[in-house]
Amino acid sequence: MIRNIYVEEQVRDHPRTQIILERYPAASVIDCNHYGEVFNPNSQSFQLQKQSPSLILANKNAGRVMETPAGYGVGGQRNFYFSHMYNCLYDCRYCFLQGMYRSAHYVIFVNYEDFFADIESTSAEDSHQPSWFFSGYDCDSLAMEPVTGFIAAALPVFARLPEARLEIRTKSTQVRELLAMPPMENCVVAFSFTPDEISRALEHKVPSVEKRIRAIEKLQLHGWRVGLRLDPLIYCDDYSLQYQRLIDLLFSRVQADQVHSVSVGEFRLPRDFFRKMVRIYPREKLFAGPLEQVDGMVSYPESIEASLRQCVLTALREHVADERIFLCA
């Protein structure tokens, strides 16, 4: 339940602001000059705010479409990400957002048309090869869709841009909008998974593995292209058993030949993010595991990473051809 909504001066009269405000008639509306005044100050507690996050409605003036870090992608050469929102409805212990942001408030940038214009112009820069646009980098793409309507607004734009590809990355089961429209060839709905036991321990407020699989089944039945994202890989003593079970379960339910891509990502955090996350959750077992710091990044030692990666790749190759499996940095 949203009890407070901060509204940036620049978007006070934006039609989308009005629609979102009407959704929360009981919320206090607080004016601000710039969203950073609320979102960026020091001396805020991410975990306290996570108990009852507020909404911040703002305008994204620049940096709407960014190149992805090297190694991020599912086979394309031109990879970009965009964030119409900062922060997430869910509360995953491994999530870098809690190390990156001081505030847990949800920032929604309501100037979607500016994002779409930037996506169109970025795509037009090279029409000889597809440009991939990844949604869900700083938020979950679908979890807040009933409030933002962003994906519903974005899909018609991508329908006009056949050379552009959209990845909607999510852990949400809010797929009603997608099921109500015809599937799009240049759009992949990518679901992130960790094994069930790990998910229950670390992915707070996230729909269960079972519910996410059911959402995939519905989307595939409707003709949508689906991706699977095993990211991040989490180590525990029985990881081999857990990941084998997850992968067997996934491919017993999803149509493997209809899976667009599977990507595998390692657990890796900038040192300062990790330190902040440990301060927030000092008793968290995930942060007490066999992690090491190399060149300012915290991750599992290479020997563990390699074993984990090999175990998952071996299990995946029983179901999916190598050319559809990608390692993400």
Added chain:
Amino acid sequence: MINLMVAMPAEARPLIDHMRLKADSRPGPFNLYRNEQCRLLVTGMGQVAMAAGCGWMAGQGEASDDVWLNVGVAGHRSLALGELRVANRISDEQLDRHWYPPQLIDELRGEALRTVMEPSKDYPLSCLYDMEASAFVAICSRFCTSELVQVLKVVSDNQDHPLEHFDVKAAAGLIAHNAPAIASYAAALCELGRGYYQQSEIDGLAEIEQEILARWHFTSTRKTQLHGLLRRWFALAPAGQKPVPFELSACSDAAAFLQQLGRAVDQLPVTVDS
């Protein structure tokens, strides 16, 4: 511990009575009242007095679980006298700066507040007007996360009852009328603070850490290593297992101890269960 910061004695008296606070007889620059859960300081009017009071109170350093609440009267163009509000946007007229105390307690309605140098007689904006809040939040949010620094104001004057007719006794009456709601909000703020401060501690870790530090000389780097290893031990060790898995006396120095503890931590089962 809640730190109640109040500008005027007339604002303080109803809270002192309601919360049954006792005067602290120790000599000091401010009048201080207290009980086991609460300290109330009468700072005097204006931003400088409030800033001095906040600094002095923080300097007492008595509690590690402090939360901060500024309570007082304020003007408003149209709100009725006696209305109690929590400030959700605090602006400093002179500095042209704004603060947005995150609102996590759903007990009171919110209102914007403007801190001015001189009493405002014409209420140009539809917001609360006071003379201390911006100094309070600017100072206290340096000591404490801003969710635990809040401002409550009771409307004491408005366009129909302007400041010229301000009556100190009436102001005290308005605070007294709202004292139960203020005390309830203060209790909720304390509860929020308790959860916050407990979350960042591991039961028993500080005690064993002190014991180990007292035994050998640890360099600054080794102190950091020790804390990291103990944190990992406390997180991963099965419930009921000894805080440290071997006799301290078996180690000759800090380096040997860290080596042995590191080995023990690495042998613990790695699970993710909460």
